[in-house]
Every structure is written in C-alpha cells, then in structure tokens.
Amino acid sequence: MSINIPKLPTIRDLDIREKKVLVRIDINSPIDPETGEILDDRRISVHGKYIKEMMKDYNPALVLISHQGRPGEGDFTSLEKHAELLSKYTGVTVKFVDDIIGPKAREEIRNLKPSEILLLENLRLLSEEIIEASPEKQALTMLVKKLSSNVDVYVNDAFATAHRSQPSIVGFPLSLPSCIGPVFEKEIQAITRILNSFESPRIYVLGGSKVRELLRVIENLMRNKLADRILATGLLAHLFLVAKGIDIGVENMKVLEEKGLLPLIPRARYILMRGAPIETPIDFKAKINGEVRNVYVGEIRGVIKDIGNNTVKIYGDLLKDAKVIVMRGPAGVIEEEEFRTGTLNLLESVYKSNAFTLIAGGHLGSMVDENRLNNRIHVSTGGNALLLFLSGEELPALKAMELSSKMFLGW
Known part of the structure; x- marks a missing residue:
C-alpha cells in the first residue's frame, strides 16, 4: 500500500524571476553554549547550495527567515554568524539585519534589489513565532502582515519545520502566492520514493x-x-x-x-x-x-x-x-x-x-x-518532521501549501 502525498507547487510553478521573494529556511544548528560557535553547519551548507542555484536561475531579491534554538536555552542566539556561513556557501554576500518586522528590517527589504540576499534576525525573538495555531489565525499575525506587504512571493524551504503550525510556516501561504523550495522538494521526492x-x-x-x-x-x-x-x-x-x-x-x-x-x-x-x-x-x-x-x-x-x-x-x-x-x-x-x-x-x-x-x-x-x-x-534535513510524516501524521506545512495553491493558483 502507498501513502498519498499532495501535489505541491514548486518555484517552477510561480514567476519568481527578479521578484522579491521571502524564503523560510531552516539553518537551526548545534551551538556551543560556552563560545556561541556553530558546531555543525551541514544545514547551512545544504541551503547555501540551493540558494546559489536559485540566484543563478532566477536572479531574485531574496529575504531569508529562520530560527535558532528556543528562548531560555543555550543555543538561542543571533543569526549573524549564520549569515557569514551562508555568504561562504552561496558565493554572494548575505546581508544581515538584527531586526525582523521593525522599521529597520522593512526598509532593508524595500531597498533590496535582484541578485541581493538579506537574512533577518532569529524569528523566535518574536513571541508570535513560538505559538502554534491554525493557518487562518497565523495569517493575521504581525509577522505575516508586516512582511507580506513588502514581498511578492513566499517560498517554504524548511522541511525540518514542516510539523510546526507557526506563522512563518503556515501563515504566509494564506497571504501570498506560495510554493515549496528546492530543499523541501528533494525531501518530498525522497519520501515519496520510500513510501511508494x-x-x-x-x-x-x-x-x-x-x-x-x-x-x-x-x-x-x-x-x-x-x-x-x-x-x-x-x-x-x-x-x-x-x-x-x-x-x-x-x-x-x-x-x-x-x-x-x-x-x-x-x-x-x-x-x-x-x-x-x-x-x-x-x-x-x-x-x-x-x-x-x-x-x-x-x-x-x-x-x-x-x-x-x-x-x-x-x-x-x-x-x-x-x-x-x-x-x-x-x-x-x-x-x-x-x-x-x-x-x-x-x-x-x-x-x-x-x-x-x-x-x-x-x-x-x-x-x-x-x-x-x-x-x-x-x-x-528533517528529524521530527520526517518521523511524524512516516508515522502517518499530516504536516501543517503541507496543508497550508495545499490551501495556498487553491487560493492563488486555482489548483
């Protein structure tokens, strides 16, 4: 018996050429609590490889968002060092801004041009990003409202967080034309091959x-x-x-x-x-x-x-x-x-x-x-998300993407 995986839009289904694209990635990495150094940058290197290809093929203005750790834990830290590593793996200078939805971040996004990449600060500095709720509720959060008005398209390339029902995962697909990114797509292809x-x-x-x-x-x-x-x-x-x-x-x-x-x-x-x-x-x-x-x-x-x-x-x-x-x-x-x-x-x-x-x-x-x-x-790249999918649970990210494809693509 096989398990049905919904058809999900990819960047080939949306026009992202030279558009302002908000990309949810997952560069959450093991951190040395004493030094703050990143101990294993595998997730960053994987995303770097595919961001590099995206820039070459479509020349978008990329706004990257991610989280790192949880408030109160030793690995909860800024994404500034992540930006340096992303610059190394993409071959493009990834500009970092220590803001998420404030005037500083929104101005940087407005000024961003095709071929440029911007990484916003750790999403979990916002209390909204810690809360899980339905896509409809998350679409009304400040995070989604403030950023949606400054970009053209949303791409979810964070399969490792697909089991979360947080604003950055399920809110944006109800507010913007959306699709999954290349890392997410590779994961789905591998899982499909295994399950079918x-x-x-x-x-x-x-x-x-x-x-x-x-x-x-x-x-x-x-x-x-x-x-x-x-x-x-x-x-x-x-x-x-x-x-x-x-x-x-x-x-x-x-x-x-x-x-x-x-x-x-x-x-x-x-x-x-x-x-x-x-x-x-x-x-x-x-x-x-x-x-x-x-x-x-x-x-x-x-x-x-x-x-x-x-x-x-x-x-x-x-x-x-x-x-x-x-x-x-x-x-x-x-x-x-x-x-x-x-x-x-x-x-x-x-x-x-x-x-x-x-x-x-x-x-x-x-x-x-x-x-x-x-x-x-x-x-x-996904541990818990993969486990939950293999255990037969519906992943919120997939559900939100299905809703988005009906709303914006008429699927």
Whole structure:
C-alpha cells in the first residue's frame, strides 16, 4: 500500500524571476553554549547550495527567515554568524539585519534589489513565532502582515519545520502566492520514493532517543505494510528486548525508567504480538569497570552504550540485500568516541549497498561521510518532521501549501 502525498507547487510553478521573494529556511544548528560557535553547519551548507542555484536561475531579491534554538536555552542566539556561513556557501554576500518586522528590517527589504540576499534576525525573538495555531489565525499575525506587504512571493524551504503550525510556516501561504523550495522538494521526492516503493526488501534501521515517536512510526509501517524488516538499535532495542521478556540488567532498566519509557513496554509487546518484523540485537558494547566489553543478551552487565560486533554483522548482512533503507538515529552513544563503531559500521553497509537510502537528519546526519554519498543516498534535513510524516501524521506545512495553491493558483 502507498501513502498519498499532495501535489505541491514548486518555484517552477510561480514567476519568481527578479521578484522579491521571502524564503523560510531552516539553518537551526548545534551551538556551543560556552563560545556561541556553530558546531555543525551541514544545514547551512545544504541551503547555501540551493540558494546559489536559485540566484543563478532566477536572479531574485531574496529575504531569508529562520530560527535558532528556543528562548531560555543555550543555543538561542543571533543569526549573524549564520549569515557569514551562508555568504561562504552561496558565493554572494548575505546581508544581515538584527531586526525582523521593525522599521529597520522593512526598509532593508524595500531597498533590496535582484541578485541581493538579506537574512533577518532569529524569528523566535518574536513571541508570535513560538505559538502554534491554525493557518487562518497565523495569517493575521504581525509577522505575516508586516512582511507580506513588502514581498511578492513566499517560498517554504524548511522541511525540518514542516510539523510546526507557526506563522512563518503556515501563515504566509494564506497571504501570498506560495510554493515549496528546492530543499523541501528533494525531501518530498525522497519520501515519496520510500513510501511508494514496491521493491523488496524494505529495511528500517531505527534508533536514537525519540522512542515514543518511533513506536508510532512502526505502527504506521505495519498498518500500511511498508517495511519488510525493522532493525532496532539504542533505547528502542532495549524496550523491545524487555517486551520479549529478556533481562537487560538492572542498570539498563533504570535508564528506561529515568527516561519514562517503562509504561511503553505493553505497547511494544502488542506490536510484537501483531507480528511486526522487528529484529533486536544479540550483543552490545558496555563499559564495565572502566573497560569497554562486548556482552551478549542474557548476560548483560553494565550500561549498554552501543550494539555489539555480532549484531553489526547480522544487521550489515541484511542491509546488503536491501532495495530500500531508511535509517533514523544513531545505534549507540556517539558522544563517546568508543561507542561510535556500531553507527559507523551500519553506515558503511549503506554506502556499499545498492539500495535507495533515506538517512534521517539530526545526530545520525552528523556521522555521515559526505565523500561517500551518491544519488542513491538522501540525507534528510528533517528529524521530527520526517518521523511524524512516516508515522502517518499530516504536516501543517503541507496543508497550508495545499490551501495556498487553491487560493492563488486555482489548483
């Protein structure tokens, strides 16, 4: 069974040549809270590449908007350094203004000419951008009203925020002729290929910290018969091992308890009883008395930090024959050097495979070797948005774009 994805307008459906174009991008990046330095600029480089192409093909006057972090958190900061990196990756000087909807920002937008790029300050400095509401309500916000009157077209190129119903995502499409941008389009193309593929085997490698979301993804994959095998890693694997009645040790049970995951055991058990094709590790890497050891299921001691050598081989052999692969989340605690091996080995299997592969962003994306990528492997910029889409939820950004295409394009 396939999942229907709505037809979405792209920049080829709108006339943006030499127009003033407002582009919502997502350059939200990991920040060192001590120094304020950007630790991983992958999202910025991806957007830079496509902005460069947009400038070459259409010569618009681009007004870029994005967010960074959340108020009160260590990564909530200005976008000034992001502008410098965007200048580097686009080859065009990206002018930065420390304003969003005030007189200064609006004057800069009015004076912007074709071939020029302007980046406004962090959207989340505006309290409106923190609130989620319907597209109709968000179209009435100050952010949307003040900026809409100064631009011709809105482009949403922030797939990673597609699960948010905030003004910059769902408000502008009801106020301006709108479309998705090239980064967003690439994401939709990759997801469409994954969800509508009838090639087999289709293998999902699922791990990372978002266990509740992953259970929803698994339930949707089963409902729509989209996965032939699901290879569990990380906390998700621990949960399914417990659901199978396997002893993972007191320390690891405590980890599940601290993360509030014990109530999910009955749900995981029900998923297994319904015949979900879930594989769990047969061994793990754990630190015991300061020493890294390979421990087998049934005799686990210490806190599990990574999948073990034999699991890596079994999972790798399965990936070798796959036609479609989706990877989400690292297999181990990659913040610690000695527990990156499982994830790196699984990625190695992906590079060698002939499968079309979708690698979800976030921590896993930071582990990818850019030199090993090819047109078979798509590294997504969206973590939560991708998870929610795979779990069968409607993304607000897509709904807003559908409404816009009816209003302005007559679709």
